[in-house]
Amino acid sequence: MSSVWLRPDRPRRTAPLTRERIVRAALTLLDEEGAEGLTMRRLAQRLAVTATALYWHVETKDDVLDLAVDELFGEVPLPPATDDWRADVRTLIRSWRSTMLAHPWAPALIGRPLIGPNVLARTEFLQSALVRGGLRTHTVAVMTRLLANYVIGAALTETTWRRTTDPTMRAETRRRMESYPTLHATGHLDETRWPDDDLFDHGLTAILATVG
Numbered sequence: 001m002s003s004v005w006l007r008p009d010r011p012r013r014t015a016p017l018t019r020e021r022i023v024r025a026a027l028t029l030l031d032e033e034g035a036e037g038l039t040m041r042r043l044a045q046r047l048a049v050t051a052t053a054l055y056w057h058v059e060t061k062d063d064v065l066d067l068a069v070d071e072l073f074g075e076v077p078l079p080p081a082t083d084d085w086r087a088d089v090r091t092l093i094r095s096w097r098s099t100m101l102a103h104p105w106a107p108a109l110i111g112r113p114l115i116g117p118n119v120l121a122r123t124e125f126l127q128s129a130l131v132r133g134g135l136r137t138h139t140v141a142v143m144t145r146l147l148a149n150y151v152i153g154a155a156l157t158e159t160t161w162r163r164t165t166d167p168t169m170r171a172e173t174r175r176r177m178e179s180y181p182t183l184h185a186t187g188h189l190d191e192t193r194w195p196d197d198d199l200f201d202h203g204l205t206a207i208l209a210t211v212g
Contacts, residue, residue, distance in 0.1 A: 003113050004063040017049050019057045019067070026068045027103075034105045038064065062112075069109055070116025075099045078125055085133040086208045092126055093151050093204055100155035107156035110148075133211055143211065150207060158196050161189075 025046045029038050040061055044054045058064050076099050079091045100106045114123075126147065130140045174192075177184045187193035 003115060004058070004066050006115075017047060017053050017057065021047065022054065022057055022064065023067045023071050026064050027071060030068060030105045031103060035065070035109060040064070065109055066112060066116065069106065069112060069114070070118045072099060072103055072106055073114075073116070073118040073122055075102075076118075076122055078122060081125075081129065081132075085129040086211075088129040089126060089133075089147070089208060090204060092122065092129075093147055094201075096122070097151050097155050097200060100152070101158060104159040104162070107152055107159055110152045130211075135211060143207075146207060147204075150203065154196075154200050154203070161191075 022043070026038060026043055029043060029046055033042075038061065040051060040054060043064065044051045047054065058067070073096075076092070076095045079088060079095075082088055100110070114120075123144065127140050127144055130143055135143060170191075174190050177188055177190065180188075183189075
């Protein structure tokens with residue numbers, strides 16, 4: 001089945017139901033219930049429309065998820081380009097992580113085909129910054145994937161771990177590390193020693209330092 005982004009648009013119907021309304025309602029439902037809580041039936045109920053009306057605008061749940069992911073990327077600010085390409089990349093990647101952390105359902109879905117206009121605009125910004133840094137062709141592709149995998153993986157790990165709100169379990173996890181001397185010494189899974197923001201920023205700096 002083709003992507004929603006590769007199919008021609010259907011003629012737009014008048015309000016009350018539009019694709020924009022569907023996407024906003026889907027984002028709200030995803031924030032409340034996660035991806036597993038999003039169904040076409042529940043989305044139609046949230047919009048107070050029939051399933052038939054909903055299916056005129058989106059053919060499948062996958063369509064809704066693709067549209068929602070791209071809408072989420074629209075929340076990632078596009079910073080102005082500066083003379084410091086590393087700073088530009090850092091600003092974009094930090095904002096990307098912050099946006100995913102604000103929508104904990106998102107990191108697990110970013111592996112979907114990302115060809116919506118908001119995604120492509122931000123990927124264009126990222127790659128143009130890398131080109132300004134002197135990278136070319138294959139190296140740009142490699143660095144793009146490296147940065148994307150890094151931020152998605154970090155956000156996925158953080159959102160999953162943050163669901164573990166039980167302080168007893170967190171304390172027991174830290175005690176378990178005492179049986180592994182290297183893990184204990186490096187503070188593995190111990191947010192009291194290494195805040196997520198600190199680890200993420202140092203990792204991003206390490207990646208960017210490999211260039212040039």
